[in-house]
Amino acid sequence: MSEQERVGFFTDTSVCIGCKACEVACKEWNALPEDGLSLTAMSYDNTEALGASTWRHVAFIEQPRPDGRAELPLAGGEPEGQDMRWLMSSDVCKHCTHAACLDVCPTGALFRTEFGTVVVQEDVCNGCGYCVPACPYGVIEQRPADGRAFKCTMCYDRLGAGQEPACAKACPTESIQFGPLDELRERAALRVDQLREEGVPGARLYGHDPDDGVGGDGAFFLLLDEPEVYGLPPDPVVTTRxxxxxxxxxxxxxxxxxxxxxxxxxxxxxxxxx
Incomplete structure (x- = not known):
């Protein structure tokens, strides 16, 4: 893998089992603060959303099964005749091709790495907060203690050492896949075709298209329903266009x-x- 080759994440939600191994690995490697263990009234979700101390967030979506739709072959398994279904997805910063956070940062704290990822330098961030509303996905957050912004770095330190990000390494079902972005896009397209042939017409890719409103994402997803169901904007657009x-x-x-x-x-x- 050359330094010029862009890398990224492909998250296949159809095989996510909601184990949160990615969340734990991310926190351990990056020494992130814990989010608390109180009940949130959101199923098994104690982290609720991406933020300054949550760089990987596993969403649990419980909903009535859509009428007339085939059974979904989820890795977690569902009893026959079940009226409810679980959708699980490990969300993360999208590392946009056209990143508005980069455009608005006045100090250069945000920069594009040699791997094509977007990273915040916490020792350069002055806490202005311009990047927070600029992000079309609502990923970046400031820490209350000092106002500095934080988000996923795609384990930039590990990439520099020739290692894969901690979350991808920890995922037991290979729901989170890491590698050259072009290869991941090809793999993802084949996976969508496979699922549709198996009777899952709702399978679709999100964030993979270089011609979308952010120029394509460095972290894209295979979803089993509309993006809004997962809390994702249907048509994200770079806010500084x-x-x-x-x-x-x-x-x-x-x-x-x-x-x-x-x-x-x-x-x-x-x-x-x-």
């Missing part, structure tokens, strides 16, 4: 204003001489 046009219009307006001021000054000066 209009910045070049805005700066162009602002520049034109500034020039027009300066021109008007100059004309007024010249008129006033001419009137004074008369």
């Amino acid at each position: 209009d910045l070049p046009a805005m700066w162009k219009h602002a520049g034109a307006a500034a020039l027009a204003l300066l021109g008007g001021v100059a004309v007024s000054f010249a008129s006033a000066a001419g009137g004074g001489r008369g």
